[in-house]
Amino acid sequence: MVQHFDVLIIGSGLAGQSAALRLADTHKVGLISKRSLEDSASAWAQGGIAAVLDSQDSIEAHIRDTFEAGGHLNGAKATRYVVENGRRAIDWLIEQGVPFTKDEKGYHLTREGGHSTRRVIHVADATGLAVQDTLTRKVRQHPNITVLEQHIAIDLITGAKLGLPEQRCYGAYALDTRSGEVSTIGAQATMIATGGAGKVYLYTTNPDTSTGDGIAMAWRAGCRVANMEFIQFHPTCLYHPQAKSFLISEAVRGEGGILRLPDGTRFMPDHDPRAELAPRDVVARAIDFEMKKRGLDCVFLDISHKPKEFLLEHFPNIHARCLELGIDISKDPIPVVPAAHYTCGGIITDLKARTDIAGLYAAGEASCSGLHGANRLASNSLLECVVFSEAAVADIKAQPKVAIPALPQWDESRVSDPDEEIVISHNWDELRRFMWDYVGIVRTTKRLQRAQHRIRLLMREINEFYTHFRVSHDLIELRNLVVTADLIVRCALKRKESRGLHFSRDYPGLLPKPRNTILRKSRRP
Structure with a gap:
């Protein structure tokens, strides 16, 4: 068509x-x-x-x-x-x-x-x-x-x-x-x-x-x-087994929300003078640090000191979703973890x-x-x-109009239906897990190299699958995800400093002049 x-x-x-x-x-x-x-x-x-x-x-x-x-x-x-x-x-x-x-x-x-x-x-x-x-x-x-x-x-x-x-x-x-x-x-x-x-x-x-x-x-x-x-990890994603990808808005901290450890201790002032109003990268790293240091599954965002009427007016959807899960934000702190949020x-x-x-x-x-x-x-x-x-x-x-040349239709003459869809789901799961473990909030060169090695293996496997079988929604997405993962890791390995969202233990300082990481490839069909 x-x-x-x-x-x-x-x-x-x-x-x-x-x-x-x-x-x-x-x-x-x-x-x-x-x-x-x-x-x-x-x-x-x-x-x-x-x-x-x-x-x-x-x-x-x-x-x-x-x-x-x-x-x-x-x-x-x-x-x-x-x-x-x-x-x-x-x-x-x-x-x-x-x-x-x-x-x-x-x-x-x-x-x-x-x-x-x-x-x-x-x-x-x-x-x-x-x-x-x-x-x-x-x-x-x-x-x-x-x-x-x-x-x-x-x-x-x-x-x-x-x-x-x-x-x-x-x-x-x-x-x-x-x-x-x-x-x-x-x-x-x-x-x-x-x-x-x-x-x-x-x-x-x-x-x-x-x-x-x-x-x-x-x-x-x-x-x-x-x-x-520079992948932004939002500091406050709701931590609950039934709350897939539910975000607790930045505005909760903007309106006075306080980040606390399980025992109620406030910790953000120890990490940055702006405390909860620091930029997202600072807050996400602080939460990541506290969780890893203390072996925590999550930290807590507390806005319960505000009147219930205020919370219902400003955060009706957050209030309702948390209440569905047994959390009354007018009385209880909200369990939160960082999560990948923005590219x-x-x-x-x-x-x-x-x-x-x-x-x-x-x-x-x-x-x-x-x-x-x-x-x-x-x-x-x-x-x-x-x-x-x-x-x-x-x-x-x-722009002036241009002549559109004859466009060839999609060629499926040399492909067949996939024999094992499990290959796609397995590779999808493997990719997302090692990206989280090796290319997350805090990075090292060794972790990035491990990720790159696995990405190259996956790319070969996925490209072979793409070449021989009919395309599907999941295959197209997986093919794109592995390319995107490769671009993230290649850029991360090129940056020899810690700036913004990219924090490397091997290069904790800032270079004197900020530079963009630009990737180019040879143009070919």
Whole structure:
């Protein structure tokens, strides 16, 4: 099956949906969603969106906080661009109908770790879900947007793949996971908005869809990738056998939550003068240190000193979910552990969200715009999605039309049905476990080398499987995860210092000048 659109968007989170809505009045848009439109990491974002909205705040203060959190590895132009466009991004979301929480002054702004003031606009404690629900309703209703749900992109179609001299993207191959049919999808412009790669780790706050697909596809197509060593571990994921991937928002600490040991002792002031309001990397390492030092399964986040009415107003979803599990946050401390949360590196993009390949754009967590540096400042992620999706749309609209060459259909003539699916599940489990053990919050060169050795063995096995058998949803994700794991480890081995989210026992100090870790590969089909 061959389909054609003006623009193909791979990924249906905030970056993808906002780009689709901005394009749809003038362009025919195809929007690929691995599951339903409602399933994305954006919908899981609890805290809010950081922007300069208060007269007591300033652009310079937000930039300064972003640089401080990011280990001063942030791109100066990208950071200023995003922060300066923050208010416009929020105004656009308000125009779409996002019901941000209000107070007597207007919109309620909360404060999160790493921010010097209150600047996080939110919808109670489920901002991402409210934003996603608002946009999803509009996307489903728009006649110019074709939503391809239950589809997973396999690979980009590029000039190199077609034997053409120009390095341009012409669309992608995508598997309909319900029918098993692979579609050839042609487009004038293609945008990757597939999110991050949290599922490369055993414990993550991300949904099951976060398997590094866009990053892996762009890398295979010849794009540069940067700063993949900077994986943000959220300090406070709910620790409970029935609470898969449930995040306890940064805002709980922003509103006075205290981290305690099982005996009630507060420990963050011993690690950083900012205590619970230190950036995420500092808090995650402190928790990791205390757990390993004392042999703990978890630590506790205590907000029980706040009035119950306050907790119900600010954290209704966290309160309800914890109560389902027998934890009353108005009386009991919340058991928490760090978990893989955000991929700060990704596909290198410019200020127009363009990648190294003509006609290919990337926005959101799959990209490396320069905003996050060595550690993302809380609530800058949704802001980046909106700002750079708008930038991509402006550039796409300004481009002249190009002739799309004849695109070959997916060739399954030399493959068969897989004989043993257990190979996929076993490799998936092995990869996530050794990434957690060897490439986690605290790293050593020896651990990274062990991980790299295992990754290379897995890559050979997975590539052989991919070559001989029909593609499936799980195989595509596993193939992408192992590529993403390889990029993380290669970047980590190249960084001979400890900066931001990358902490190495072998290189505990900072190098005098911050440098990006950039990976390049030879471009080939």
